[in-house]
Amino acid sequence: MEMAKTYNPSEFEKEIYEDWEKQGCFKAKVDAEKLPFTIVIPPPNITGQLHMGHALDETLQDTLIRFKRMQGYSALWLPGTDHASIATEVKIVEQMAKEGLTKKDVGRDGFLERAWAWKEKYGGRIIEQLKLLGSSCDWSRLSFTMDERCSRAVKEVFVNLYDKGLIYRGDRIINWCPDCKTALSDAEVEYVEEDSHLWYIRYQIKDTDDYITVATSRPETMFGDTAVAVNPKDKRYKGLEGKTLILPIVNKEIPIVYDDYVELEFGTGAVKITPAHDPNDFEVGLRHNLPVVKVLNDDGTMNDNAGHYSGMKALECREKVVEELKEIGAFVKIEPLHHNVGHCYRCHHTVEPIVSKQWFVKMEPLAKPAIDAVRKKSVKFTPERFSKIYFNWMENVKDWCISRQLWWGHRIPAYYCEDCGEMTISKEDVKVCPKCGGTHIKQDEDVLDTWFSSALWPFSTLGYPEITEDLKYFYPTDVLVTGYDIIFFWVARMIFSGIEHMQRIPFKNVLIHGLVRDSQGRKMSKSLGNGIDPTEIIAKYGADTLRFSLINGVAAGSDMRFSDEKLEGARNFMNKIWNASRFVLLNAEGKKILPIKDVKLTVADKWIITRLNKTVKDVTINMEKYEMGVALANLYDFVWSDFCDWYIEFTKPVLYGEDEVKTTETVSVLIYVLDKIIKLLHPFLPFITEQIYKNMPETNGFLMLSEFPKYETKQNYSVAVSEIETVKEIIKTVRNVKAKTGAAPSKKITLYVSTEKQSAIKAGISYIKKLAGVSEVKFIKDKSELTEKIISQVIDKAELYIPLGELVDFDKEIERIKKELENVENEIARASGKLANKGFLDKAPKALVEQERLKYDKFIDMREKLNKQLKDLT
RNA sequence: GGAGACGUAGCUCAGUCGGUUAGAGCGCUCGCUUCACAUGCGAGAGGUCUAGGGUUCGAGUCCCUACGCCUCCACCA
Secondary structure, three states, rough: OOOOOOOOOOOOHHHHHHHHHHHOOOOOOOOOOEEEEHHHHHHHOOHHHHHHHHHHHHHHHHHHHHHHOOOHHHHHHEEEEEOHHHHHHHHHHHHHHOOOOOOOHHHHHHHHHHHHHHHHHHHHHHHHHHHOOOOOOHHHHHHEOHHHHHHHHHHHHHHOOOOOOOEEEEEEEEEEOOOOEEOOHHHHHHEEEEEEEHHHHHEEEEOOOEEEEEOOOOOOHHHHHEEEEOOOOOOOHOOOOEEEEEOOOOEEEEEEEEEOOOOOOOOOOEEEEEEEOHHHHHHHHHHHOOOOOOEOOOEEEHHHHHHHHHHHHHHHHHHHHHHHHHHHHOEEEEEEEEEEEEEOOOOOOOEEEEEEEEEOOOEEEEHHHHHHHHHHOOOOOEOOOHHHHHHHHHOOOOOOEEEOOOOOOEEEOEEEEOOOOEEEEOOOOOOOOOOOOOEEEEEEOOOOHHHHHOOHHHHHHHOOOOOOOOHHOOOOOEEEEEEEHHHHHHEEEHHHHHHHOOOOOEEEEEEOOOOOEEOOOOOOOOOOOOOOOHHHHHHHHOOHHHHHHOOOOOOOOEEEEHHHHHHHHHHHHHHHHHHHHHHHHHOOOOOOOHHHHHHOOOOHHHHHHHHHHHHHHHHHHHHHHOOOHHHHHHHHHHHHHHHHHHHHHHHHHOOOOHHHHHHHHHHHHHHHHHHHHHHHHOOOOHHHHHHHOOOOOOOOOOOHHHOOOOOOEEEEEEHHHHHHHHHHHHHHHHHHOOOOOOOOOOOEEEEEEEOOOHHHHHOOHHHHHHOOEEEEEEEEOOOOHOOEEEEEEOOOOOOEEEOOHHHOOOOHHHHHHHHHHHHHHHHHHHHHHHHHOOOHHOOHHHHHHHHHHHHHHHHHHHHHHHHHHHHHHH
């Protein structure tokens, strides 16, 4: 096979993925000989389309799992999707609306039928998109939060928690979305700052002409007022104990109560208490045994308790009530108010606090061990700072409202006997009442919060509640990769669920990444229309380019800006890899490749092998720390700068020369290094590397199943490395002089060198000639041996003299030397200052002091030479 | 109100345990049709590391204060 002249990913990505899948490369086996390494995917919603957030999340996971797989672990990346209760239900309702149908029209069974059909049709879409990215998920284990296995786990957990008294049902104030018509958990409410008003209304004290003025932001809820509260310390309201107020408009009598909750400074210091529609008022109501009067319907309209406002929308009612209060003289004043208003995280409709009967998980006993697990580092967050956010939430967590008034989801396994009223909680369907034997049984209408099932994901997907081989081998999982926006919804709940039901943490590490923003730093959103479709990028640039641009140089946990420039940079790197590989493979054609140990290594060979070894080490260490951005940046630098810009250039004099033996040896080293490069790059860039691997001589099987390079600890080529560094410096210096003086780069010059270390330069003489455009290198003792006009350059350990004839501008040269001298003087001052400092000599590490001494000597030497040069010129 | 980040080149960002002459990519300037690659090669310019104080032999890095910008949590009607 021959490599195509240009990098064209669309020609091979699909085929390679199919091959991997066909050959079972993604399948993880329970293998006692190997250590397991497990990642469960954060299950994307079945309603979802792949977006950049997914692309980042999946790329990180795929990179890790491929790395571990190549390191010899039995690596399982377990994929699946989430039924996304609210999000999906909203879509089905929308779809039905187009046909003029409502949920009521089709009924529960009819609705679920449609939902399942919808899931069959669209649920797999995102899976196909994940494949385009190159995700090496074990598709044979594909799960779904509502499949049989996960549903069984949900029932098991519900019953367990209920039996332990950790699930209860009761009338509590919850967040109600009037649009979705369901309860929401606290985490599902987003607060948005809004401008509103504070209305001051006076309530008459019964049998007097006195009034108490209350301040409220929601006048329409006054019909639900069952008291007015004041602070017991408030002197303004002394002696009102036991007095009764007349609620305006409805003329209902309500008591005055004293409660610490009331702030003295805010408003008038008197608060109307509406237990049914405010969480704080609800608490006050409990403390003072106040009745709970609801005034809102589930759709956000006023109910019959609002008298003649019944049926009106809350906001409309607000205006009308204020008007009426004005008419009857109960209105005092209005003030602007800036406050936060809760909105539904799915439909963004304003959320109403409403009292209703819901199911709750008691959080305190569950949160405690989950906090300990993170505190004791059984679960580690990367970056570490996110554990603080976790603690902050967990330590103040309230009971979790888990019932939703929806149909798409896990129906709550509570059964009510219509004959005797008995409630039975059961994993199995209940047909006969265990108490009275009655057969009129009705299951609870509500379903569970989506996050209730996702909380079980790390073990429900592995077989729980059955203790399967998979569960024993792959649990606990190793790392969970997700965005910081989902720590409360999901990460926290998985941690306490794993501890509670498996008696073990669900994962050892949590790798948190940031958001992918647009080039201006804005969140990508539908409303802004600034979203980028990853599949379009893959179609245009290929998956590897996308993966590279998402990972390279990005620090864990921080947001990133995504831009065309970034993509182009990534694409250019793919092109670089492609062409460097082509160069190596074209030169290797027909050559016998020697094992590296049979090659007589040149200094350049030793240098690149040393650099390679260092890169293997850096990449490995950074991968272990989940610093994928740093690891990939290391590789980028090594491949482009060291391998392409220097080493490949070093090989050219040999490859284009006559020496057959040397050519064979050089090609062998090139192949050796390229082989390591594509292995190192493979976790990040699976397609291009696999494609190159296909073209490598003497390979079989897949690159993705090959072994990840290991680094040597004993290797010592320090002499060669320092020689090559000197050679590089000489080449750069000559190039610099040519550029500065305007000499054509192609103009061959004779290079005179004065040095005590000729061996270094002799070893690299062919490189200097080729890469610096030098015809001859001559060693001299002193500049005085030269009669031509020259430019001299001081480098570490040597002085270079470059004759350029009439081209030399001596004034500029003097200026340059002066500047250089200034630089060196600064360094000498810095170094000598350090070395004169007793504290530094005493306390700094010895190696560092020694290093500083060497530097000092070097700069002194340079100063001497520069001064001499300056003298020669003036 | 509570918490957490961030502030480094024109732009986007790295900078690991406190120790290098503070780095990269893009952009910019100059030069190059060098036989893998112009999606390239070579050479450059560009920095008071937001400001001030402290700890230290030594601070871009640790601590404090201020300013600027961002995010999360809480939710006083």
